[in-house]
Amino acid sequence: MSSATPPTNEQRTGSLRAGLFAEILAMAVDTLRANKLRSALTILGVVIGVTSIVAMTSLVRGFGDQMHQLIRQMGSDTIYLQKFGISSFASGRSFLDLLKRPNLTEEDAKAIARAPSVAMVGQQLGGGPGVGPQRITYRNESTKPMMVIGASANFAETNYIELESGRFFADFEVSHRRSVVVLGYAPASTLFPGTDPIGKKVRIGQTEFTVVGAMGKRPSPLFGNPDEYAVIPVTTYEKLYRAPTIRGVLTRMLTITVVPRPGIPRDEVTRDVEEIMRSRHRLKLDEENDFDIVTSDAVMKIVDQLTQAIALALVVISSIALMVGGIGVMAIMTISVTERTREIGIRKAIGARRREILVQFLLEAIFLTSVGGLLGILLGSGIGLAVNQLASFPVSLPLWSFALGFGFSAAVGIFFGIYPAIRASRLDPIEALRYE
Numbered sequence: 001m002s003s004a005t006p007p008t009n010e011q012r013t014g015s016l017r018a019g020l021f022a023e024i025l026a027m028a029v030d031t032l033r034a035n036k037l038r039s040a041l042t043i044l045g046v047v048i049g050v051t052s053i054v055a056m057t058s059l060v061r062g063f064g065d066q067m068h069q070l071i072r073q074m075g076s077d078t079i080y081l082q083k084f085g086i087s088s089f090a091s092g093r094s095f096l097d098l099l100k101r102p103n104l105t106e107e108d109a110k111a112i113a114r115a116p117s118v119a120m121v122g123q124q125l126g127g128g129p130g131v132g133p134q135r136i137t138y139r140n141e142s143t144k145p146m147m148v149i150g151a152s153a154n155f156a157e158t159n160y161i162e163l164e165s166g167r168f169f170a171d172f173e174v175s176h177r178r179s180v181v182v183l184g185y186a187p188a189s190t191l192f193p194g195t196d197p198i199g200k201k202v203r204i205g206q207t208e209f210t211v212v213g214a215m216g217k218r219p220s221p222l223f224g225n226p227d228e229y230a231v232i233p234v235t236t237y238e239k240l241y242r243a244p245t246i247r248g249v250l251t252r253m254l255t256i257t258v259v260p261r262p263g264i265p266r267d268e269v270t271r272d273v274e275e276i277m278r279s280r281h282r283l284k285l286d287e288e289n290d291f292d293i294v295t296s297d298a299v300m301k302i303v304d305q306l307t308q309a310i311a312l313a314l315v316v317i318s319s320i321a322l323m324v325g326g327i328g329v330m331a332i333m334t335i336s337v338t339e340r341t342r343e344i345g346i347r348k349a350i351g352a353r354r355r356e357i358l359v360q361f362l363l364e365a366i367f368l369t370s371v372g373g374l375l376g377i378l379l380g381s382g383i384g385l386a387v388n389q390l391a392s393f394p395v396s397l398p399l400w401s402f403a404l405g406f407g408f409s410a411a412v413g414i415f416f417g418i419y420p421a422i423r424a425s426r427l428d429p430i431e432a433l434r435y436e
Contacts, residue, residue, distance in 0.1 A: 042332045043372030045325025046412060050376025050405040051383065052318035057311055057401040058384035062394035064307040067300075077266045078158065079273060080294040081112070081256040086302055087292050101290045102281060103243075103252040111276055112258060117269045122158035122257035125150040125237050136183070136230055137203040138191040146187065146228040148204060150237020155182075156215075158257040164188070166198040166213030174233040181209035185227035188214040204230065207240060266295065315404075322408055325372065326416035333365050333420035337427075344427050358425035365417020366410055373409025377402050 033039075084098040106123065113121040126149040133145035149155075153171045156163060169180045181202065188197050197211045209232065218226045243252040260269040270293055277291055337344070344357060381397055388395040 038332060039368060042328050043325065043368055043375070045321050045323075045328055046369050046372030046409050047325075047376045047379065049318045049321035049325060050373050050409055051379040052321060053315055053405045053408065054377050054380025054397075054401050055383040055387075056314040056318070057404075058380065058395045058397050059387065060307050060311050060314065061396035061398060061401070062384075062388075064303060065396050066394040067303045077260050077269075078160070078296065079258040079260075079266065079270055081108075081258065081273060081277070082292045082294060083251075083253060085292045085294050087294055087298055099251060104254040104256055104291065106254075108277065108280060109256045111280060112256060112273055115269075115272045115276060117261055117264045117272050118258055119261040120154055120158055120259040122154045122259075123152045123234055124155060124255050124257065125234055125241075125253065134205050136187045136191065138200060141191050143187045143190050144228075146184075146230070148237070148241075149229055149231045150234040150241075151231050152234055155231055158259055161218065162216040164214045164216045165196065166211070168213050168231075169233055174235055177235045177239055178233060179207060179209045179236060180212045180233065182213040182215060182231045183211055184215050184229040184231075185217045186225055187228070187230055204232070205240075270295065319408070322412050325369070326412040329365055329369060329413060330416040330419060333361060333417055334423070336364075337361065337420050337424045340424075341427065344424055348427070354425040357427075358421045361421035361424045362414070362417050365421070366413035369409045369413030369417075370406065373406045376409065377405050380405065 081104065083101050083104055084093075088098055089095075109121050109123050112118055126147055134148050135145050136143045153169055153174050155161075156168050163182075164185065166182070168182055169178065173180055181204065183191075183197060183202075191197065191202065192200065192214075197214050200211045201208055202211055203209070215227070215231075258269065258273055260266055274289065274293060278289065281290055283290065347357065384395045384397060
């Protein structure tokens with residue numbers, strides 16, 4: 001008959017350590033429960049800091065995710081040619097220097113369209129400096145001011161936007177400067193709720209237009225509404241809205257949209273477009289481009305840089321509240337050590353070691369701030385979800401933001417709790433027992 005193998009010394013030691021750790025943790029929890037109000041006030045700064053981190057991170061990440069979705073919807077292979085755009089401003093170039101660049105023209109678009117690698121070329125005006133948003137009116141109803149875009153007949157195809165109803169205007173309507181309009185989702189739903197807008201007459205400013213189509217809904221980023229627009233023929237746009245003169249420079253903000261042929265890499269088409277434009281602008285080899293070529297990858301990179309910078313700034317600002325909470329933890333734990341001097345002396349007199357006293361007080365601080373971290377995560381998530389429901393802001397709650405908030409709170413407990421814990425562990429047991 002075989003007998004059970006007796007536990008080894010290492011197993012006994014591990015079991016004793018686990019039991020001791022559980023006992024110390026239970027003592028730390030009991031101490032904090034006995035001082036509920038003081039503990040709650042202590043962790044308030046930690047709760048505020050973690051709430052800020054989680055709530056603001058959820059909104060910033062939601063904005064970034066929605067921007068990525070919106071850019072992807074516009075076509076991952078589409079190339080945008082501009083006089084200047086977001087990439088120039090992101091590189092820190094002077095606005096006055098950018099104004100001096102030559103304006104893009106219809107002839108530029110026709111030259112690009114002749115390239116063998118190009119399947120489709122579109123043109124659009126609007127959204128630049130000098131031409132403000134316009135109200136769209138139907139009978140007694142009116143929208144808020146929104147962007148009016150002048151475009152070629154292939155605007156929907158080159159921008160990958162689906163029509164909700166009706167049709168887009170045709171090439172002959174562009175060439176004859178017809179007063180027709182395709183409404184974005186927002187003005188269509190505002191002016192014609194539950195009604196077919198096709199064939200209705202609306203006014204943009206002082207000009208009457210016939211509605212021939214309505215666009216579908218697009219993903220909404222955190223700032224602005226991408227559905228607040230109307231599209232009219234580019235020739236009609238030029239007739240109604242003259243190009244503005246800024247600092248003595250006629251600024252015509254024409255955007256040329258280029259779609260590659262199927263199977264041809266976007267980089268190859270980008271090189272072709274660049275060569276054509278450099279040749280048309282007679283640029284020398286050592287001269288930099290006087291135009292911007294923008295791709296979805298470039299815009300996504302800028303969006304990522306922006307969201308990362310905002311997230312970092314918010315984390316730094318929120319850390320101030322965590323620091324305040326940490327100072328409160330250190331102050332309260334120091335007071336607690338003073339109040340429990342006799343208890344520490346009794347524990348040392350019956351055999352408690354310095355390390356056990358240090359671990360007990362350190363665990364109290366960590367437990368205190370970790371509870372604050374968990375409450376902050378719950379409150380931050382709740383705020384993010386509430387903003388999403390009430391204001392339709394996009395929200396993303398990645399697990400790493402929870403880990404970041406909880407990790408910060410635990411780190412605050414360790415950093416600010418170590419001094420009171422060391423002070424408690426170094427108390428002389430005889431002097432501690434004499435303390436009144």
